[in-house]
Amino acid sequence: MKNRFKIMIGHRFTTILTAILLVFLTGCGSSRNRVHIKQENVRVGDSIIHVNCDANVVLPTPVVIAWVNRAAIAVTGYLGRFPVKDLQLNIYGDGDEAVGEGITYGNRRIDVHLGKNVEVSDLNDDWILTHEMFHLAFPTLPRRYSWMMEGLSDYLEPVARARAGQFTAQALWKEFVEGLPEGLPADGDQGLDNTFTRERIYWGGDLYWLLADVQIRVRTGNRHSVDDVIRTILNQGGDGGANWSLEQVLKRGDEITGTSVLTDLHNELGPKPGMTDLNELWEKLGVKDTDGVIHFDNTAPWAFARKAITAGN
Numbered sequence: 030m031k032n033r034f035k036i037m038i039g040h041r042f043t044t045i046l047t048a049i050l051l052v053f054l055t056g057c058g059s060s061r062n063r064v065h066i067k068q069e070n071v072r073v074g075d076s077i078i079h080v081n082c083d084a085n086v087v088l089p090t091p092v093v094i095a096w097v098n099r100a101a102i103a104v105t106g107y108l109g110r111f112p113v114k115d116l117q118l119n120i121y122g123d124g125d126e127a128v129g130e131g132i133t134y135g136n137r138r139i140d141v142h143l144g145k146n147v148e149v150s151d152l153n154d155d156w157i158l159t160h161e162m163f164h165l166a167f168p169t170l171p172r173r174y175s176w177m178m179e180g181l182s183d184y185l186e187p188v189a190r191a192r193a194g195q196f197t198a199q200a201l202w203k204e205f206v207e208g209l210p211e212g213l214p215a216d217g218d219q220g221l222d223n224t225f226t227r228e229r230i231y232w233g234g235d236l237y238w239l240l241a242d243v244q245i246r247v248r249t250g251n252r253h254s255v256d257d258v259i260r261t262i263l264n265q266g267g268d269g270g271a272n273w274s275l276e277q278v279l280k281r282g283d284e285i286t287g288t289s290v291l292t293d294l295h296n297e298l299g300p301k302p303g304m305t306d307l308n309e310l311w312e313k314l315g316v317k318d319t320d321g322v323i324h325f326d327n328t329a330p331w332a333f334a335r336k337a338i339t340a341g342n
């Protein structure tokens with residue numbers, strides 16, 4: 030970059046310099062405003078996201094706001110509305126990763142950290158903010174069922190982004206095919222309720238919700254799905270600020286779909302290390318992985334469920 034600037038003279042150079050300065054001074058937290066926190070309100074339907082950027086955030090405000098909007102659009106598209114009326118979103122510029130350390134507090138606040146070298150493309154490819162926003166849309170369970178909360182956010186994030194056109198169906202199934210084996214029980218693992226490794230909590234929980242979605246769709250001829258479960262639980266007050274028991278979620282969820290899928294799957298995978306035949310699952314869904322390239326077989330028996338997951342009903 031430096032070499033390119035050296036040969037620029039006169040007006041062009043000044044214009045570019047001005048543009049750089051403008052970007053610098055309008056950074057979400059510009060150095061000029063070091064002692065201040067910059068706040069922008071993002072409206073999503075009837076909800077407001079109060080975005081607070083601290084002085085260390087290096088990217089310009091419009092870039093940050095566009096990122097917040099993308100995540101909100103994906104989540105809203107899935108749920109039919111943004112999960113809470115008011116959200117405080119605190120963005121800090123001191124992160125170790127480009128985007129990281131997302132934490133959701135109940136139904137009112139999300140903190141996320143951006144790195145010093147974060148680029149626009151990092152925000153364009155980001156999944157973390159969408160993941161955090163989905164925590165707002167599901168009740169808080171006792172700690173041993175973290176897998177159910179984390180797994181749900183992990184499952185819904187790519188699904189919602191695919192439906193919003195932010196992620197391709199191929200990329201979504203590639204992520205599942207490559208990642209979900211990590212969620213299977215390893216030697217010595219117990220069920221999901223009693224194994225607290227990162228793999229089991231995130232990928233194991235993710236697998237629970239994928240299996241639930243597929244089984245509900247298969248058993249009800251696609252009339253019900255995890256979509257209905259989450260939307261209805263949210264509309265009945267089950268947002269991130271509500272403390273529910275596992276039994277409440279399983280019972281309500283099964284009532285909504287008229288099946289026993291959530292309870293049955295929990296019995297299989299929760300108290301004991303149930304094994305899932307992923308190759309059989311991919312075959313029935315019509316997902317084929319050829320050297321890392323995903324192809325779909327629309328003649329597979331559960332292809333309709335696979336298509337509905339990324340298209341919505």
Ligand SMILES: [Zn+2]
Binds near residue numbers: 160161164179182
């Ligand atoms: Zn999470």
